Amino acid sequence: xxxxxxxxxxxxxxxxxxxxxxxxxxxxxxxxxxxxxxxxxxxxxxxxxxxxxxxxxxxxxxxxxxxxxxxxxxxxxxxxxxxxxxxxxxxxxxxxxxxxxxxxxxxxxxxxxxxxxxxxxxxxxxxxxxxxxxxxxxxxxxxxxxxxxxxxxxxxxxxxxxxxxxxxxxxxxxxxxxxxxxxxxxxxxxxxxxxxxxxxxxxxxxxxxxxxxxxxxxxxxxxxxxxxxxxxxxxxxxxxxxxxxxxxxxxxxxxxxxxxxxxxxxxxxxxxxxxxxxxxxxxxxxxxxxxxxxxxxxxxxxxxxxxxxxxxxxxxxxxxxxxxxxxxxxxxxxxxxxxxxxxxxxxxxxxxxxxxxxxxxxxxxxxxxxxxxxxxxxxxxxxxxxxxxxxxxxxxx
Numbered sequence: 001x002x003x004x005x006x007x008x009x010x011x012x013x014x015x016x017x018x019x020x021x022x023x024x025x026x027x028x029x030x031x032x033x034x035x036x037x038x039x040x041x042x043x044x045x046x047x048x049x050x051x052x053x054x055x056x057x058x059x060x061x062x063x064x065x066x067x068x069x070x071x072x073x074x075x076x077x078x079x080x081x082x083x084x085x086x087x088x089x090x091x092x093x094x095x096x097x098x099x100x101x102x103x104x105x106x107x108x109x110x111x112x113x114x115x116x117x118x119x120x121x122x123x124x125x126x127x128x129x130x131x132x133x134x135x136x137x138x139x140x141x142x143x144x145x146x147x148x149x150x151x152x153x154x155x156x157x158x159x160x161x162x163x164x165x166x167x168x169x170x171x172x173x174x175x176x177x178x179x180x181x182x183x184x185x186x187x188x189x190x191x192x193x194x195x196x197x198x199x200x201x202x203x204x205x206x207x208x209x210x211x212x213x214x215x216x217x218x219x220x221x222x223x224x225x226x227x228x229x230x231x232x233x234x235x236x237x238x239x240x241x242x243x244x245x246x247x248x249x250x251x252x253x254x255x256x257x258x259x260x261x262x263x264x265x266x267x268x269x270x271x272x273x274x275x276x277x278x279x280x281x282x283x284x285x286x287x288x289x290x291x292x293x294x295x296x297x298x299x300x301x302x303x304x305x306x307x308x309x310x311x312x313x314x315x316x317x318x319x320x321x322x323x324x325x326x327x328x329x330x331x332x333x334x335x336x337x338x339x340x341x342x343x344x345x346x347x348x349x350x351x352x353x354x355x356x357x358x359x360x361x362x363x364x365x366x367x368x369x370x371x372x373x374x375x376x377x378x379x380x381x382x383x384x385x386x387x388x389x390x391x392x393x394x395x396x397x
Contacts, residue, residue, distance in 0.1 A: 012091055012092050012093055012094070013073070013074055013075065013083060013087060013091055014049050014050075014073055014074040014090070014091045014092065014098050015074055015075065016074060016075055016076065016077070016078075017047050017049065017071070017073065017074035017075065017076065017084070018047070018076075019045055019046075019047055019070060019071065019076070019114060020045070020046055020047065020048070021043055021044070021045055021046070021114065022043065022044045022046060022106075022147075022148050022151055023041050023042065023043045023044075024040075024041065024042055024144075024147050024151070025039065025040035025041055025042040025147075026040055026041035027040070027041075030042075031140075031143070031144065033134050033135075033136050033137070033140045034136075034137045034139055034140055035134050035135050035136075035137075037134035038134075039109075039116070039133075039134055041116075041123070042109060042115075042116045042144060043114070043115060043116045043120075044106045044107065044109065044114075044115050044116075044144055044145070044147075044148050045069070045070045045106065045107040045113055045114025045115050046070045046104060046105065046106035046107070046148060047070045047071060047072065047073075047074075047084075047104075047105050047106075048102065048103065048104050048105075048152070049072075049073055049074065049090060049091070049098045049102075049103040050097075050098035050099070050100070050101050050102045050103050051102055052102040052152070052153070052154070053102070055393065056153055056154050056155065057156070057158060057389055057390075057393060058100065058101050058102050058158055058386065059101070059102045059103075059104060059149070059152070059154045059157050059158055060096055060101045060102065060103045060104070060157070060158055060159045060160075060161060060382070061103075061104050061105075061145065061149065061157050061159070061160045061161070061173070062086065062090065062096070062103060062104065062105040062161055062162060062166070063105075063145075063160065063161070063162030063165075063166035063167075063169040063170055063173075064085070064105065064107070064108070064162065064165075064166050065162070065163055065164035065165045065166045066164060066165045066236075066294055066295065066298060067236075067282070067286055067291070067294070068085055068107075068113075068166070069085070069107045069111065069113035069114070070105050070106050070107040070113065070114065070115075071084040071085065071105075071113075072084045072085055072086045072087075072090055072103070072105040073086060073087045073089075073090035073091055073098075073103070073105075074087065074091070085368065086368065088369075088370050088375075089375065089378070090103055094375075094379075095375045095376075095378040095379040095382070096161070096378065096382065097379070097382075100386070101158065101159075101382070101386075104148070104149070104152065106144075106145055106148055108141040108144075108145075108169075108294065109136055109140060109141055109144045110133070110136045110140075110141070110290060110293040110294055110297060111290055111294065112286060112287035112290040117129075117133065117287065117289075117290045117293065118130055118131065118133040118217065118287065118289035118290055118292075118293060119220065119287045119289060119290065120133075127220075128220040130216075130217035130218050130220070130289060131216065131217035131218075131289065133289070133293065135293065135296060135297075136293060136297055137297050137300050137301070138165070138168050138169055138172050138297055138298070138300070138301045139172055139176065139306065140297075141169060141172075141297065142169055142172045142173050142176055142177075143176075145169070145173075146177060146180070149180070155180070156179070156180050156181070156182060157173075157180055157181050157182065158182050158183065158382070158385060158386060158389060159181075159182065159183045159184065159185060159382060159385060160173045160174065160181050160183075160184050160185070161184070161185035161186075161187070161378070162185075162186070162187065162189075163186075163187035163188045163189060163367035163368070164187075164188055164189055164334070164364065164367070165189075165294070165297075165298050166187075166189075167186035167187050167188060167189025167190075168186075168189055168190070168298065168301050168303075170184050170185065170186040170189070171184070171186050171189065171191060171303055171342070172301075172303070174319050174321050174323070175303060175307050175315055175316065175318045175319055176307075176318075178318050178319050178320040178321065179320065181320075181321045182321055182322070182385055182388075182389055183321050183322040183323070183324070183381065183382075183385040184321050184322070184323050184324075185323070185324045185325075185326070185378060185381065186323070186325055186326075186342075187325075187326045187367045187374075188326070188327060188328055188331055188334055188364055188366070188367040189334055189338075189339075190334045190338040190339075190342075191301075191302070191303040191304055191312055191315070191338070191341070191342050191345075192301060192302040192303060192304065192305070193298060193299050193301065193302075194338075196333075197239075197298075197299070197333060197334070198299045200235060200236070200239050200333075201295040201296075201298065201299055202299075203235055204231075204232035204233075204235045204236060204291070204295060205232070205291075205292050205295060205296075207228045207229075207231040207232045207235065208225055208228040208229055208231075208232050208288045208291060208292060209228070209292075210228060211225035211226075211227050211228030211229070211288075212225075213225045213226070213227075213228075214228060214288065217289050217292075219288070224283075224288060225288045226280075226283045228288065229279075229282065229283050229286065229288040229291060230276070230279030230280055230282065230283050231279060232279075232288075232291055233278055233279045233282035233283075233286075234275040234276070234278065234279045237274075237275060237278050237279075238275070239332075239333045239364065240333070240363055240364045240365045241362065241363040241364075241365065242330035242331070242332065242361060242362060242363030242364075244330060244361045245330065245361055245362045245363050245365075246271060248361070249270075249271075249274075250269065250270045250271040250274065252269060253269065253270045254268060254269060254270065255267050255268065255269060255270045255272065255273040256273075303315050304345075311345075312341065312342060312345035313345045313348045313349065315345070316342075316345045316346050316348075316349050316351065317349050319346070319349065319351060321351075322351070322352040322353075322381075322385060322388075323343075323346055323351060323352070323353045323354070324353075324354045324355075324356075324377060324378070324381045325339050325342065325343050325346075325353065325354070325355045325356075326339070326355075326356050326357075326358060326367070326374060326377070327339035327340075327356075327357050327358070328357070328358050328360045328362075328363070328364070328366040328367065329357055329358065329359045329360060330360055330361050330362065330363045330366065331360075331363055331364045331366065332363065332364075333363075333364040334364065336357045339355065339357070340355070343355045354377070354381065356373075356374075356377060358371060358373055358374055
């Protein structure tokens, strides 16, 4: 869920990229979301990398995590401090090879990175939606993405891939639109939030709503709820790391001092300073209301309830694709037992499933960090899926 981890410098890059926009559901054909309300027009910010082949058969859809965006790889400008959030994975010669695949990544609806969300202007009032924006679901996000994919001339995705909330979208794609996905790679994710995950999200939301400047979501003309949003991000960052990672990174080391201060204003410990920094950095780039909406969408996600009347086996009976499922040994937000449960449900439907638990000490954030084993598995999985797709298409002719 943390897209701002410090990534290692990449040897190769796709270079400069451009954010694009797709608008749909205007006029008398709005998007009716799962809550029953209508939304329109809807704009999705997106980026593409690589070239779509003549058969439109090499498209890979990358789905971002909770607070991510469409900027998955490359640079907007040479002076950018760092590339897109998954630049280690996307580019020439990388696991998601842009010399071979046409890669798409869009910002989810409800977000604040160019797609329609609570900070967008409501055409009915001429003012930002705020909390009048309809509550959206992972399914609503995927339905909007489908419109974008079709707009790009793609009838079937070679692959849908993503981690955390992005992994939820991958699972939703594979079950909601089984004939549009050849293979799927859900990473560090779950078919439904545990009570623990919901609890952390609720505490984060309450931190925002308790900020006096939140003003019931109507803060766009004045001071934004910076403190509440910073605390919400601090809470999230705790869940993204592991005990071992925090011990190695911080332990009980003091921050710029030799002795404790016996005061509350200063950050005595390095971990305190780190969390404060991450909170403030987040305030500079994200909208508080969007945080409320996307966390609620993640909490509402329940694949087996939506498609299997409570049964994961019944839900995955709709799927037709090949899966590569990966979990991480130190991820306590979405622990491995949750991935194993979805793999078991997939296998009970005789689906082609590969599963790996990767030893990694960095907790939930591990799917965003360099890992040769994960990179090799994704590259091989895509290569095999692309080869099989070519055979299937040739046979169909």
